[in-house]
Every structure is written in C-alpha cells, then in structure tokens.
Amino acid sequence: MNQTKVDKLLLKLVENRLSEKESEELIAWLKSKEHQDYFREFVEINHLLNSEQYFGNAERLLDKMEPSRKRFSPSALLKYAAVLLVLISSTLFFKNDIFPTEDSKVPAPVIHNNRIQPGVNAAVLTLGDGKEVALGKGADYSTEILNAKEDRIVYAPKQDKASRMEYNYLSVPRGGQFSLLLSDSTKVWLNSESKLKYPVEFVAGQRREVYLLYGEAYFEVTSSTKNNGDDFKVYHKDQEIQVLGTQFNIKAYGDEPEVLTTLVEGKVAVRNGERSLEIAPGEQSRLNLDTGAIEVSEVDVFAEISWKSGVFSFKKKRLEEIMRTLARWYDMEVIFENKSLKDKRFKGVLRKNQSIEDILSVIMSSSLRSYEINDKTVTLK
Template identity: 40%
Template sequence: MEPQELNELFKKYEAGTLSDQEKRLLEAWYNQYAMENRGQLDHEELEERLKSVANKIPVSYQRAKNQKMYYRVAIAASILIGICIGTWWYHHQTETEHMVVKNEILPGGNKAVLTLADGQKINLSETQPGIILKDDIIYYEDGSTVSDPEEQKEQIAFLELTTPPGGTYQITLADGTKVWLNASTTLKYPSQFSDQAREVYITGEGYFEVMPDANKPFKVSSRGQDVEVIGTAFNVSAYEGEPEVKTTLVEGTVKIVNSESGTTNRLHPGEQSTIINGNTHIAPVDVSAYTAWKDGLFRYNDQSLEAILRNVSRWYQVGIVYKNDSLKEERFVGMVSRYDDISIVLGILEEVGNASFTIEGHTVIVDKK
C-alpha cells in the first residue's frame, strides 16, 4: 500500500468515515506488516516501527490491580492496530509456551430470531447484519423482504427480536431509531409507535441511536429501570442473572428512573448509571469500553476478569469454571477483536495476568499459573 493511501485511511478512521472495505484493507496491511516482521523484530522494535508509522499514542495492556506493566503494544487507540498487535503477540508466544486448547471454538456472528405477533418465528439470515421496519413491512438491509404480515397492518402489533448466545443483530425501528443487539438479548417493540409515546423493552444488552422527536419521548424499559430520552445515543446492559444494570450515555441526555426506589437521575455524555440492590450510582466512565462490542471489539478499562469472561462466555457460547475464585477480581486494560478465535482472546489475558486457561469441549477452565 502506498504511504499516501495509508495516510488517507488513517484520516478516515479518525473521522469515523471508514467503509467496511477500507477497514478490512487497513487491518490486512497491519497484519501483513506485523507477521512479515515477526521473525526479524523483537517486541520493542515492532512497537517502535508501528508507532512511527501510525504516529499515535500507544495503549498499554496491564494488570490494573498493581499498575505493573506487563507488555506494551502500539495500538494507539486504533481498532485495527489493536486487532493486529493482539494477534501478533498471541502468535509470537505460540513458539514458546501457551495455554492448553483441546478444540477450536469460533466467535459469534449475525444470528437472530424474529418472533411475529402471531407467534411465528423466523430465523434471520446470517449473511445480513440487520432488519428495517417500515410501513409495517420488515426488510433486510439489502432491501429484500423478511415479512409482510397483512393481518397486522392498521393495528399496533408487538414483535420480538432475539439474539442467541454468540449472536448479534441490528434493527431500525418504525421511527428510524437504530438498535444494535449484543448476544443473548431480546428486544420487544411495536410494529408502529402510538401518537403519544415510543416504548421498547429489552433484556440483555443493546446500543440505541434514538431518532429525535420532542413530541414523542422514547422509553427503554429493562430490569430495574426505565430510560427516558428524546434523541440520543446510549448503551443499556441489563442481563438476567447479573447483579448490575448499567446505562452508558454517549451523546445527548437521558433520564434514569429506578423502578424500585422511584428515584430519577439525569445522565450527561461520558457518564454511566449503575443500579444494584435497588440503588442508583452515577459515575464518569470510558464510554468506549461499554460500546466497543457493536464495532466488533472486546475493550476493557480496569474491568474484572469475571466481567470479561461473562462477555466471552456469551459470545463464544462457552461455560466458565474457576479453579481459584480469587482470579475473578483481577483487573485488565486492553482491546482485541471479537472475531478472533477464542484462543487469541484468552491468550492475551493469559500473557498479562495471573490466570491460565484450558479449553475442554465448550468449557474454559480458569486456574492460577
């Protein structure tokens, strides 16, 4: 790739205008560069070369528990650089010692089931990223028809979009609001919104970009809370069986209503509400750590191994068994692609922490090194 072309791709990335094809091109360039130099360069030399090419600030992978640096890679807040270096580091380490892997476990992908008002279930195409609801007809994003239920026209019908473990899907609702669903998530929504309000229900995790409409506020109801907005972008994580419900605001303003206590809190961009044991807590956070999943990444900023492996479990459809519970509280900072093999994801965690991983069937066994 010519230097001028590479520079243009970096500019587009920073502006957020990279197409899918351009992302793949930039990722391929980094992967090729790192792999071609794997045998000739040590880790520090590769870091310096990539830093000089990207001219960005490196991101550190570390154990946040004691702030001791274990290794540093020149990923510079770039999604694609992060994917490349994580892959390079993992493959480099396979020449020495590494975790025990007894079979291949592949990442998730576009998988979802659409349930119509009459109970009919449609397994949605895995080659399509999402569906669009328009004029009571459901289309794939390429314009082909999913469903055209004549009997549901002229009336409001509730539908459900469900992603299984290892699944993700997008939907554009009747008002133009876009929702990304993470794995093991169900979104219940109407075929059309009423004249007074817009309301949907979610269990699991979803990222919302709400179409502004001052006359019809948008409400997202989940376990323990209601999120009320007019037009904004935010992430809701409300999985059954998890102790906390988290709402992370990217832009705009939202109102969080605690269903148990009745208290109301207003979030501003860069803030997160956490509801636990009936109480609401507000704190500033690194928003990207909670929204990166919709862009195909695991990204963590001082998060526990237990929380990280919950996400890994849902995405790769594996069970997690701890031989030592103290490992659950180890904390990590870092980033890796959700579309890498699970051995790469666990390999990075193993290199920088105190845990070792063994994959047996569809179970990950976590033990101390």
C-alpha cells in the same frame, strides 16, 4: 471540546465517519501537547480495531488539511499513528497493570476438541402471530412491512399510521449480534444474549415505547420533533428510561448485579420507582438490582460501547467480568479453577473476530496461569 466529544470523534475516525467539520475540530484539538499525548495513548491501546482501515482514515484526515497546516505537529502525530498501526504486528494488546508479570515460564495450555468460535450475525425474529424466523447469513426475509438481511432488519413506515400496537420480538442468542431500524428510523444494535420487544409501527399521538427484556442494546433515537412530539421510552423490569437525547447504551444481563445505562449524546432520565435521575453525556447510571439504588458516575464511553464497533475494550475490569462478556460472545462456559483469578484486573482491547486461544493465551500469560479448553468449556487455572 469536552472529553466525551473527543472520544466520539476518535471513534468516528476509526469507523471512517468523520465529516469535514469534525475533521477540522479534531485537527484543532490536536494542537495541544496534552491532547497529543492522549491521542498517542488512544492509538497505542486501540490499534487493534483495524490497522489497514485506520491507516487509510488517518491519511484521509491528513489530505483534508491545508498545505500550510500540515507543518503543525498534529499532522506529524497522525503520521506517527498511521505508521505505528502498520508496524505493530501483534494481534492482541492486553495489559495486567495491577499484577505485573514475573520472570517465569507460563504453563502450556491444554486443548481438547476446541469448538469455540467467535460470534456471528444471528437472531430469531418472532412475529405478532407467533411465527419464528431465523435470521443471519444467507437467511434473508421480507414482508410488506420489513426487510431482513444478513445483519439487520429494516421496518418501513406506513403511509397510514397504525391505530393499535402490534409487537415483534428480536432475540439474539449467545454468540450472536444483530441490528434493526425501527419504523420511526430509530437505530438499535443488540449484543449477544439479548431480547427486544418493539412495535412494528408506532401509533401517532402515543409515546414510543420499547422493552429490553434482557441483554445489551445501543440506541440512536430519532427526535420527538420528527415524530409529532411523541416521547421515546425504554423499559427493563423496574427501570424506565425517558429519552431526552439520542444515543445511549443499556446493559442489563440477568447474571450481572447492576443495570448500566451509558449516555453518549443528548440526555436521558433514568427512573426506578419514585426515584429519577438525569445523566449527561459521558456519564453512566448504575441501578443495583438488589437494593434499587441508582448511582451516577463518569465513565470511559468508548470502553462501554466499543462492542458495537467490533471490539471489546476493557479498562481495569475484573477478569470475572471480562470472562462473562467473552462467554456470551463465544457461546462458551467458563470455570475458574483458581478462584483468586476472578479479582485480577486488566486493561486492553480485544478484536471480536480473534480466536479464543489467542485471547486466552495473552490474558493468561500476563497472570502466569494456564488454561484448558475442552469442547466449549474453558477452565482457568
């Protein structure tokens, strides 16, 4: 079983989505000492996802094992994982591996009128006639073709296929997230500060096309065989993604120097002008917006897509990049008073529902710096 498949199964374990067959695959994989070490590290780093839920998931996986198999080390490891998750009391796990902490006191933060809150389910739907509808908690909206609830829009396929394209736009603000089910049953998750243009109904016999105008989106695309052979493409400015598989993530923010496309399952082809590259599961294409060059490399898939599961996972990321991500989710401004902090690298996992003070205290204590919060502005010192 390749590493991408393993990471996918571990993520499903966290989300309580493992099938009977997948549980057996994971149990078989865990017989190896090397794999047990990897699992142990995964548990220790990602325990913040949800301790109570993870404990239950691990127990359910144990229950699926035959009694004779429960003597093997995988069960002991799973029990270790479940107990570990319950015993760990810290609310954050974050490490500065490149710049170790020194033995000195951390300056106390300065807080003035902190108005920074974690993001929520929120979006604005723009209909074909230009009408705008605010979506989110307590803002249900329905028409003949769509049904919008607290965190999701569902488009119902029509019996009579459309003869022309009618587009809707879904805009997710800073400090928001939302998802939608397109008329072909393709699932899309939109991260903070993102905007998607898409057809209300796809036209039979024509390519299925959507446009990520900016931001970040995760796609689970229904196969062309279930849609009369019609291809699926995602466009963003100069980049075109032809979907040959099903699950992938696109990160295309205006304040980022690159467009990142990460493949989870299947296969996609990324095109920029005349150049086209195919990427495989576990790989990521990086389109340089200045030069137009495309590079492909292997990545930690979980770290790239964890945002849709309620956490931010960082693997030796620069603090400047981390703070850009947090700024979108918490709808805040970040000022680096100490410019040298930008290039420090960290790894760890942050829950998206944590208070900004908890997050900043842990990050800053690991680099011996203080911070200040003034209204919705964070200054790193």
